Amino acid sequence: MLLYQQHQHTIWLHPQTAASFFVFDQRLLPHELKTVEITSSAEAASAISNMTVRGAPLIGVTAAYGLYLATLEAPQGGMDAYIAQQAALLAATRPTAVNLHWAIGEMCKAITSATTAADKIAIARATANQIKADDIEMCRQIGVHGLSLLRDIHERKQGATVNILTHCNAGWLACVDWGTATSPIYHARQAGIPVHVWVDETRPRNQGANLTSFELGQQGIDHTLIADNTGGHLMQHGMVDIVITGADRVTADGDVANKIGTYLKALAAYDNNIPFYAALPHSTIDWSIRDGIKEISIEQRHGDEVRYVTGLHNDALTHVRICPPDTPVANYGFDVTPARLVTGIITERGIAAPGNLKSLYV
């Protein structure tokens, strides 16, 4: 997508050496666009855990390139043990994101399938490149399928603007290109359908305020930033036509784990007869579990993410404390929206009701 008028991906291999890769430090956006070079698998793990990169698909691709770098670092004769060790390190960075584990699994399978070190390096690089290319194509397909929903609303509204509410950043900055929740929106714009996006700021880390409003603005998409508390009121007053979010993990029965607060928006959508969709590639689906509320472990993050807010003050990134010092805090990263509140799941294979997800993958 566009970043200051340039078409960019969120992650790319060093074009000359192929011995490192580049990402944007997303903690500095929208205030500063800083490219970071990742030169080792340990750095890749840090970039995931400290949220230099974030977003389930991008985390997966980052881990894939991290394991490719691990093949370059491995001690002679100790490749498989080293890969297993670095895979465990990468897997431990974010417990909730299932694509991370999926991408690591794909990489390990490919690397162990080769015998010589040179072959392992070559297949690791090819597999990571393929995971990246697949992510772009999957996001594009999600957009093509999701476009049909927005076109239907546009026709029903006799040409009026389609109002979409989204939570967190499931945009191209969370992926490699297109995004998941945003891909239908970008495709609708290309198809000439007028769209407007309500952007939840998404406390505590404000990925909506920081990232989604930034990336929509960069593509010239009409949008309005709101506090997370606002969506219910908008829906009561007919100002939202559809909710589209991403997902961090979806169960076989269609329960959707996504950024904390998604469940509240799904409840409001349900209460106001507004369709609620989650958009995601197959790697987000965890076919091994059914009941998301019981079976998905929810990451708890540091309380300072709630106690402090980060933003720009006098051209410098600044942290301000919004509560008394040492206020006790609970900081759950995700919640689970039960399938009964989900109208449909938009994937690269098409759209299915949550209870019918399997039908897309037979």
Added chain:
Amino acid sequence: MLLYQQHQHTIWLHPQTAASFFVFDQRLLPHELKTVEITSSAEAASAISNMTVRGAPLIGVTAAYGLYLATLEAPQGGMDAYIAQQAALLAATRPTAVNLHWAIGEMCKAITSATTAADKIAIARATANQIKADDIEMCRQIGVHGLSLLRDIHERKQGATVNILTHCNAGWLACVDWGTATSPIYHARQAGIPVHVWVDETRPRNQGANLTSFELGQQGIDHTLIADNTGGHLMQHGMVDIVITGADRVTADGDVANKIGTYLKALAAYDNNIPFYAALPHSTIDWSIRDGIKEISIEQRHGDEVRYVTGLHNDALTHVRICPPDTPVANYGFDVTPARLVTGIITERGIAAPGNLKSLYV
């Protein structure tokens, strides 16, 4: 209640001159405790509109003392016209808060009932003092009634801690003493019932983070600050026993207008069979309307409240911007929770189902 170990009210007349009154600048809390002297009705109006004081009951008492100051300021022979003018100024400060209009009405009725200027001044002062005293007593009674709900939960849980979730600040800082939503909590603590409060931070102005966590900490009440997105997850996992909020306006049929985001918490409580109560004095009830969603006009506030977050940085109150400059923003101050989601209304007269509110006031 306690403020740094001292018992305090949030508003008090100058003890010597009675020609001004004092409030705390609540915009600086919890970082700084600053007492502000209000010396004119125009200053009282500013203190309300710029949110030096906030909270529906405290706004009402502030307007009452503001009109008392207006009786001191009025030109000779022009008292009634001046009072009408200042009443209109005060009424325009916050359109959603019904107690503001109620308090102004009581003051105007009292002032016009007297004939001489001296009598008008005397009755204005007595009426404002009475509105303040009544607020304290109503909040105390709300606590006495609400205590029964917490005691029942405590008994049902066989002595385990009662977990209350609250939104915004409906604490004593929003009133004169006790608070509305917090009064049952403070009464439960006095009765030896162990309580723990989940405090919604309450974006965009963070009254939960700034004020509720501060005032609960000052009273030594166990509490945990959370992002507004978190309540649904807690409720899904049995970590909330009851939701108690305040209200800015309640209709005759029991629809509850309160801080934006209240509706989302009520939906989550309903979805998880958790009781949802609003606590409020009778002055919050607007008997003239029934359908809150259709009939209550919702205040829209400046977009910078969403674009910027205020907090402490290097011992100075600092505003940080969390989104690209000039990001379009919508900032609705309140939402309406329909009566069907409300388990009961706690008032100074007792507790009633929302559809049965009138029974308390016959």
